[in-house]
Amino acid sequence: MPAYLSKQSSILIVDDDINLIHMLSQILKDFGRILFATGGEKALEIAKEQKPDLILLDVEMAPMDGYEVCRSLKHDDAFGNCAIIFMTANVGMEVEVACLDAGAVDFIAKPFNPPVVRARVRTHLRLKHNSAALESLAQHDAMTGLYNRGYFNQAIESEYRRLQRHHLPLGIALVDIDYFKNYNDSYGHIAGDATLIAVAKALELATKRPGELVARYGGEEFVVLLPQVDKSILLQYGLMLCETVRALQIPHTASRCSQHITISVGLSLMTPSQDTSPSKLLEQADRALYQAKNNGRNRCQFFAELA
Ligand SMILES: [Mg+2]
Incomplete structure (x- = not known):
């Protein structure tokens, strides 16, 4: 039937x-x-x-x-x-x-x-x-089953407007798998896909509060929408994501920062207002992610204006 x-x-x-x-x-x-x-x-x-x-x-x-x-x-x-x-x-x-x-x-x-x-x-x-x-x-990414970038873009717009009305903060985490190109080169694309799926699943399991949403943002990049968080919750969440992926213990001998698959995480937080925008929030997370990579990868970094 x-x-x-x-x-x-x-x-x-x-x-x-x-x-x-x-x-x-x-x-x-x-x-x-x-x-x-x-x-x-x-x-x-x-x-x-x-x-x-x-x-x-x-x-x-x-x-x-x-x-x-x-x-x-x-x-x-x-x-x-x-x-x-x-x-x-x-x-x-x-x-x-x-x-x-x-x-x-x-x-x-x-x-x-x-x-x-x-x-x-x-x-x-x-x-x-x-x-x-x-x-x-x-709305979904066929490989990982997570929401796709198109759906995420709609979700961040509507969350932004909703939280602006209530004067509440919105956080995001931008996640990138460390040395993933090296991983694909040495383990092959089939193993690469399996690892993407494993990391996606781990991120989803680690993201539990109501309203939070994990999406695949690009090749080996993921993004998480975190409504109504403060800086300390966001930092804890970032650290926990890194630990969760490390705990998968997926061997990665071609990585230059670990023996296993790891991630770098950029975090940013703002209270939405008319003077700023969802793309500003994303841009800040991207700059924080860049810093996390510059500082040696396998870590999370909070966006700070003067850093
Ligand atoms: Mg009648």
């Missing part, structure tokens, strides 16, 4: 007619987890908590009709990106247009033809699943 037709999918049925909910639950029971609501308010509550993949939504309900529920769902990111199929007894061009204008992906006429309901639900679950998979592919 494909993933989109497994228990991973959830379908919310919203109708003020409980008999109709029973009937639809029977028709769709093998398509995933079935949730239901008999009114608009309850539907919004469930949608917010459960973020269903698909919502079958009755148009004719009172006091809150289907259009109003749909507008609320489409207006607020908290509901996630669910697909909505309207169900209505009033078929006609105008209703069809109104349904699609309100943000629905499809509509189904009442009374139902069960095979048609199943076919449409199956199609929209598949589309939903495919678009989620595409979105995930676009």
Whole structure:
């Protein structure tokens, strides 16, 4: 059974007619987890908590009709990106247009033809699943599974703006594997890839606070976004990253600073404001990383203005 037709999918049925909910639950029971609501308010509550993949939504309900529920769902990111199929007894061009204008992906006429309901639900679950998979592919680095640079750039922009509103600090760590070119030259690219994956995994395991995000920044470069840290937490984190990678004990006889794979880390920290920018924060981390390398690698360095 494909993933989109497994228990991973959830379908919310919203109708003020409980008999109709029973009937639809029977028709769709093998398509995933079935949730239901008999009114608009309850539907919004469930949608917010459960973020269903698909919502079958009755148009004719009172006091809150289907259009109003749909507008609320489409207006607020908290509901996630669910697909909505309207169900209505009033078929006609105008209703069809109104349904699609309100943000629905499809509509189904009442009374139902069960095979048609199943076919449409199956199609929209598949589309939903495919678009989620595409979105995930676009955000991740295929080799390490970490977020990619494009996603990181979006994340740092939005974190920067969020923390600027709250006058809270934002830290970043720029990480580079020491003498990685030498490693590839002496151990080969297959071993090189395995080492990148091992280091990526170690960085991810070492990065645990909510809101923190590890991304692959370039070839052997990684970057970590660290919201709401102070200088001492950031320094501790940098030291811990270096230690975590050393503890992997991946042999590297071509390294000029150790017998094993090590990293250099550049750290920078600022409270976002209008006078500065995410790229300034990155530039400072890059300069700190350069210093860490100049000072012998296998260490972390905090960016300091006069250093
Ligand atoms: Mg109704």
